Amino acid sequence: MDRDALAALIASRLRDVPDFPKPGVVFKDFTPLLADPVAMRAIVDDAVARYSGEVDVIAGIEARGFMIGTAVAVALGVPFVPIRKKGKLPAATFTASYDLEYGTETIEVHQDSCREGQRVLVMDDVLATGGTAAAACELIERTGAQVVALDVVCEIGFLRGRERLGGHRVRSLLSI
Numbered sequence: 001m002d003r004d005a006l007a008a009l010i011a012s013r014l015r016d017v018p019d020f021p022k023p024g025v026v027f028k029d030f031t032p033l034l035a036d037p038v039a040m041r042a043i044v045d046d047a048v049a050r051y052s053g054e055v056d057v058i059a060g061i062e063a064r065g066f067m068i069g070t071a072v073a074v075a076l077g078v079p080f081v082p083i084r085k086k087g088k089l090p091a092a093t094f095t096a097s098y099d100l101e102y103g104t105e106t107i108e109v110h111q112d113s114c115r116e117g118q119r120v121l122v123m124d125d126v127l128a129t130g131g132t133a134a135a136a137c138e139l140i141e142r143t144g145a146q147v148v149a150l151d152v153v154c155e156i157g158f159l160r161g162r163e164r165l166g167g168h169r170v171r172s173l174l175s176i
């Protein structure tokens with residue numbers, strides 16, 4: 001499937017939910033996309049074509065980055081590393097805090113999740129203000145690994161998340 005067709009398919013499978021989780025936020029609901037195996041397959045195939053041989057690890061951001069990231073990791077045949085909300089990972093962690101469109105949050109990664117020099121692709125569903133993704137990239141770098149790119153399904157352009165990602169490569173399948 002070409003890029004335009006994939007973007008159109010994704011756009012048709014994201015549902016706008018106004019005023020969730022608080023007034024003024026239009027939430028991009030990902031559940032119709034997860035419910036469409038053809039669209040999910042197309043997303044996985046696209047990531048495999050783009051990143052095969054270029055990444056050693058996929059890191060996914062809780063929660064929806066787990067769903068995309070594990071599917072892509074299995075297809076690429078590489079390990080999956082979860083970046084989780086504070087207090088969920090059992091072993092020693094690195095921790096980073098950031099602001100969201102609708103609050104503040106802290107995320108963590110296991111200190112031994114990646115090795116020095118490994119090439120890590122960070123995946124999530126949505127890039128909004130970029131706070132989550134920037135914190136996730138910082139955590140991966142603290143393990144000694146390097147971030148190859150941040151890859152998201154949907155980028156909310158007016159929130160200018162890219163600008164918070166410094167020199168990191170950013171790829172979105174759909175920009176709105």
Ligand SMILES: O=P(O)(O)OC[C@H]1O[C@H](OP(=O)(O)OP(=O)(O)O)[C@H](O)[C@@H]1O
Pocket residue numbers: 061062063064065099100101105124125126127128129130131132133161
């Ligand atoms: O670019 P940002 O402004 O940082 O926002 C993007 C993040 O917000 C959403 O997750 P959320 O924090 O709602 O958590 P959830 O996936 O656990 O529901 C989304 O899945 C991204 O991880």
Ligand SMILES: Nc1ncnc2[nH]cnc12
Pocket residue numbers: 025026027028029100101126128129156
């Ligand atoms: N508007 C939005 N929709 C979905 N996820 C988000 N994360 C931050 N803002 C979001």
